[in-house]
Amino acid sequence: xxxxxxxxxxxxxxxxxxxxxxxxxxxxxxxxxxxxxxxxxxxxxxxxxxxxxxxxxxxxxxxxxxxxxxxxxxxxxxxxxxxxxxxxxxxxxxxxxxxxxxxxxxxxxxxxxxxxxxxxxxxxxxxxxxxxxxxxxxxxxxxxxxxxxxxxxxxxxxxxxxxxxxxxxxxxxxxxxxxxxxxxxxxxxxxxxxxxxxxxxxxxxxxxxxxxxxxxxxxxxxxxxxxxxxxxxxxxxxxxxxxxxxxxxxxxxxxxxxxxxxxxxxxxxxxxxxxxxxxxxxxxxxxxxxxxxxxxxxxxxxxxxxxxxxxxxxxxxxxxxxxxxxxxxxxxxxxxxxxxxxxxxxxxxxxxxxxxxxxxxxxxxxxxxxxxxxxxxxxxxxxxxxxxxxxxxxxxxxxxxxxxxxxxxxxxxxxxxxxxxxxxxxxxxxxxxxxxxxxxxxxx
Amino acid sequence: xxxxxxxxxxxxxxxxxxxxxxxxxxxxxxxxxxxxxxxxxxxxxxxxxxxxxxxxxxxxxxxxxxxxxxxxxxxxxxxxxxxxxxxxxxxxxxxxxxxxxxxxxxxxxxxxxxxxxxxxxxxxxxxxxxxxxxxxxxxxxxxxxxxxxxxxxxxxxxxxxxxxxxxxxxxxxxxxxxxxxxxxxxxxxxxxxxxxxxxxxxxxxxxxxxxxxxxxxxxxxxxxxxxxxxxxxxxxxxxxxxxxxxxxxxxxxxxxxxxxxxxxxxxxxxxxxxxxxxxxxxxxxxxxxxxxxxxxxxxxxxxxxxxxxxxxxxxxxxxxxxxxxxxxxxxxxxxxxxxxxxxxxxxxxxxxxxxxxxxxxxxxxxxxxxxxxxxxxxxxxxxxxxxxxxxxxxxxxxxxxxxxxxxxxxxxxxxxxxxxxxxxxxxxxxxxxxxxxxxxxxxx
Numbered sequence: 001x002x003x004x005x006x007x008x009x010x011x012x013x014x015x016x017x018x019x020x021x022x023x024x025x026x027x028x029x030x031x032x033x034x035x036x037x038x039x040x041x042x043x044x045x046x047x048x049x050x051x052x053x054x055x056x057x058x059x060x061x062x063x064x065x066x067x068x069x070x071x072x073x074x075x076x077x078x079x080x081x082x083x084x085x086x087x088x089x090x091x092x093x094x095x096x097x098x099x100x101x102x103x104x105x106x107x108x109x110x111x112x113x114x115x116x117x118x119x120x121x122x123x124x125x126x127x128x129x130x131x132x133x134x135x136x137x138x139x140x141x142x143x144x145x146x147x148x149x150x151x152x153x154x155x156x157x158x159x160x161x162x163x164x165x166x167x168x169x170x171x172x173x174x175x176x177x178x179x180x181x182x183x184x185x186x187x188x189x190x191x192x193x194x195x196x197x198x199x200x201x202x203x204x205x206x207x208x209x210x211x212x213x214x215x216x217x218x219x220x221x222x223x224x225x226x227x228x229x230x231x232x233x234x235x236x237x238x239x240x241x242x243x244x245x246x247x248x249x250x251x252x253x254x255x256x257x258x259x260x261x262x263x264x265x266x267x268x269x270x271x272x273x274x275x276x277x278x279x280x281x282x283x284x285x286x287x288x289x290x291x292x293x294x295x296x297x298x299x300x301x302x303x304x305x306x307x308x309x310x311x312x313x314x315x316x317x318x319x320x321x322x323x324x325x326x327x328x329x330x331x332x333x334x335x336x337x338x339x340x341x342x343x344x345x346x347x348x349x350x351x352x353x354x355x356x357x358x359x360x361x362x363x364x365x366x367x368x369x370x371x372x373x374x375x376x377x378x379x380x381x382x383x384x385x386x387x388x389x390x391x392x393x394x395x396x397x398x399x400x401x402x403x404x405x406x407x408x409x410x411x412x413x414x415x416x417x418x419x420x421x422x423x424x425x426x427x428x429x430x431x432x433x434x435x436x437x438x439x440x441x442x443x444x
Numbered sequence: 445x446x447x448x449x450x451x452x453x454x455x456x457x458x459x460x461x462x463x464x465x466x467x468x469x470x471x472x473x474x475x476x477x478x479x480x481x482x483x484x485x486x487x488x489x490x491x492x493x494x495x496x497x498x499x500x501x502x503x504x505x506x507x508x509x510x511x512x513x514x515x516x517x518x519x520x521x522x523x524x525x526x527x528x529x530x531x532x533x534x535x536x537x538x539x540x541x542x543x544x545x546x547x548x549x550x551x552x553x554x555x556x557x558x559x560x561x562x563x564x565x566x567x568x569x570x571x572x573x574x575x576x577x578x579x580x581x582x583x584x585x586x587x588x589x590x591x592x593x594x595x596x597x598x599x600x601x602x603x604x605x606x607x608x609x610x611x612x613x614x615x616x617x618x619x620x621x622x623x624x625x626x627x628x629x630x631x632x633x634x635x636x637x638x639x640x641x642x643x644x645x646x647x648x649x650x651x652x653x654x655x656x657x658x659x660x661x662x663x664x665x666x667x668x669x670x671x672x673x674x675x676x677x678x679x680x681x682x683x684x685x686x687x688x689x690x691x692x693x694x695x696x697x698x699x700x701x702x703x704x705x706x707x708x709x710x711x712x713x714x715x716x717x718x719x720x721x722x723x724x725x726x727x728x729x730x731x732x733x734x735x736x737x738x739x740x741x742x743x744x745x746x747x748x749x750x751x752x753x754x755x756x757x758x759x760x761x762x763x764x765x766x767x768x769x770x771x772x773x774x775x776x777x778x779x780x781x782x783x784x785x786x787x788x789x790x791x792x793x794x795x796x797x798x799x800x801x802x803x804x805x806x807x808x809x810x811x812x813x814x815x816x817x818x819x820x821x822x823x824x825x826x827x828x829x830x831x832x833x834x835x836x837x838x839x840x841x842x843x844x845x846x847x848x849x850x851x852x853x854x855x856x857x858x859x860x861x862x863x864x865x866x867x868x869x870x871x872x873x874x875x876x877x878x879x880x881x882x883x884x885x886x887x888x
Contacts, residue, residue: 164712164752175735179731286626347732
């Protein structure tokens with residue numbers, strides 16, 4: 001695939017990375033059916049990042065679908081102060097430089113409607129993050145961000161206002177990530193329109209920067225810290241169920257978005273003609289609780305948010321409520337756009353390493369829903385802790401752990417079905433896992 | 445004051461309570477400057493509820509303003525199955541009946557722009573709650589709420605759908621409270637329009653019902669459980685600061701609501717002409733973090749949400765973002781309505797007594813912001829625990845504790861100022877406190 005170009009955004013984006021960097025940073029999991037790069041794992045891919053010295057990380061795809069829609073990215077991000085007017089340096093990713101702020105970045109993208117959006121996102125999101133961080137670098141190098149990026153006060157009590165609002169450097173990084181996701185979504189929209197591609201993807205990005213870990217999530221992937229004594233969830237899933245109230249509220253404010261084809265109300269099941277005139281359980285946008293509603297004919301329409309758990313759908317179409325792309329997505333056989341109900345804004349969680357005593361086996365686990373559909377946080381933490389304890393001397397133990405987790409979720413083939421050890425059905429989705437060790441993270 | 449009437453709602457509301465009940469249930473704190481009902485507490489009021497045997501509760505107002513805008517209500521709510529077509533029983537509040545489900549209700553209303561909305565709310569919210577509970581009583585008397593209120597299944601697997609959605613009787617009570625607040629807000633709007641009154645109020649309501657405590661909050665009052673070993677917050681405050689993103693998002697969706705007079709963006713301080721062209725700290729609706737924005741002339745307008753802490757204001761006008769009333773409220777000297785940005789929907793928190801071992805001194809504390817402005821949860825809990833431990837045999841100890849808390853927040857007069865013991869300024873706001881003992885709550 002050639003690098004996506006975007007007439008509007010290209011001038012604002014950094015120049016393309018040199019060939020070596022492009023190879024290093026391209027999507028890791030563009031294998032599709034038939035490309036078996038790792039023998040033990042049919043139709044799977046394994047990538048190693050030897051240039052990342054402080055953390056060994058792995059992505060493994062154990063897809064069973066024909067095309068792998070999971071994509072991944074991983075790189076260092078070097079942030080430097082840009083002097084306006086200076087020419088762009090072609091070598092925009094400067095590795096191991098001490099003159100610049102260096103961040104480490106990992107991301108997973110779970111595509112739907114094809115891998116295209118996930119591929120663009122895996123190629124672009126780190127550009128956007130780098131760009132947004134460089135725009136505010138004057139603010140994050142100060143102990144407390146100045147009111148003015150120039151650092152010159154217009155008003156003597158500016159520092160006091162900033163302090164009152166509890167604004168710290170970390171808040172600027174959070175803002176940069178939020179803006180980067182929005183920028184990346186715009187790029188994807190323009191690129192896919194220009195090239196007539198369709199589809200969307202979830203995005204889960206982790207950034208280690210200035211002693212803090214930032215996890216930005218838009219979609220249903222998940223990141224957790226598995227520490228010696230506890231598990232720290234670093235993300236929440238955004239699905240039609242978890243964002244029901246936001247989605248229903250938008251339909252309440254703009255009923256035309258449903259074009260008379262959907263009902264805004266939630267019911268425990270889709271209603272039938274027999275229900276008309278009866279009082280049935282329902283929820284509207286303002287309700288966390290339930291009530292009873294006398295069913296009218298209009299309530300028989302397909303519900304805006306419907307189904308439960310993995311079957312939950314937005315407009316009968318999408319299983320996630322946040323992500324990138326899907327600009328052109330319409331409900332099948334209608335002119336109803338899905339995009340207005342989607343959000344590309346991530347929720348960012350911050351973990352400050354200065355406040356925690358990190359142990360040797362502590363890791364960050366990032367994975368797409370293929371893993372979490374069949375393994376809960378406690379099960380994953382149990383695998384992590386026992387595997388690392390049993391393989392203390394193996395220099396490849398973190399990558400082996402990633403393989404181990406993928407294989408656990410993929411299960412074993414019994415006849416035509418893939419089963420877990422406990423005889424439950426295994427994951428039929430693509431599975432991608434990062435295992436990122438947190439100990440000695442500043443060491444070479 | 446005569447009972448408010450509302451042409452549209454009156455037929456749906458229960459008939460007025462008989463005189464005795466009305467007296468019992470009328471607002472407790474309609475004292476104004478000069479009416480000193482409690483000697484120790486100038487311009488304050490004290491009310492006792494001898495008919496409520498399982499809990500002694502007190503409301504004390506220690507206002508320093510000319511008119512007390514805090515209002516309170518407290519009653520039993522008896523919920524019975526209504527047979528359609530049957531004539532309304534005039535004696536709609538049936539106390540101590542075993543034939544009906546009985547709830548206990550306490551509420552605080554902190555008025556602004558006058559006490560009118562708070563008075564109507566204190567007279568009406570319990571009607572609305574009773575009504576909404578009676579509408580769903582067929583659902584809450586079952587172990588699991590039926591899909592159809594009639595209990596007759598249209599679809600054999602209805603119970604399975606209800607179970608899948610994890611719908612319990614408590615969710616119906618939460619839904620009833622959410623709907624009751626909305627109904628009460630409508631009543632207030634109609635009543636105040638009809639009588640040419642203005643103003644609004646916060647609403648904090650607690651309902652003890654079927655072994656659970658429900659706390660519904662819209663505004664900046666607060667309820668906490670002070671238990672032997674811990675403090676359980678039962679509410680969150682809704683202010684322009686805590687709801688900034690919701691408010692900014694609405695202005696983003698409907699810019700006309702700002703009528704060109706306000707800027708949607710948040711800045712640490714109001715911008716000045718000197719800031720134009722500079723990059724300053726800002727947040728938009730989608731940001732939890734901060735970024736830098738190049739200031740344009742339009743950014744010099746007054747901010748939609750502005751100020752910090754107690755000084756934070758919505759449209760420069762209101763200090764709360766949820767509550768009842770304010771239907772006619774306009775930003776001074778403009779035609780900009782405040783109501784579109786306000787929400788009347790409470791957040792409801794549930795505490796299940798079956799899951800906790802309640803001790804003798806465990807209490808629910810409900811109070812308006814006059815208390816919480818000067819005492820934090822830990823300070824209140826400390827006062828509660830030490831006071832109750834020192835006064836174990838006093839039968840009036842819970843009401844004495846309410847007085848004690850109010851006096852602590854009111855401080856002592858030193859010259860022209862009211863000061864706390866620690867020489868900080870005392871609360872200048874109205875102060876209302878409920879102390880509700882939780883032990884032996886089912887006993888006569």
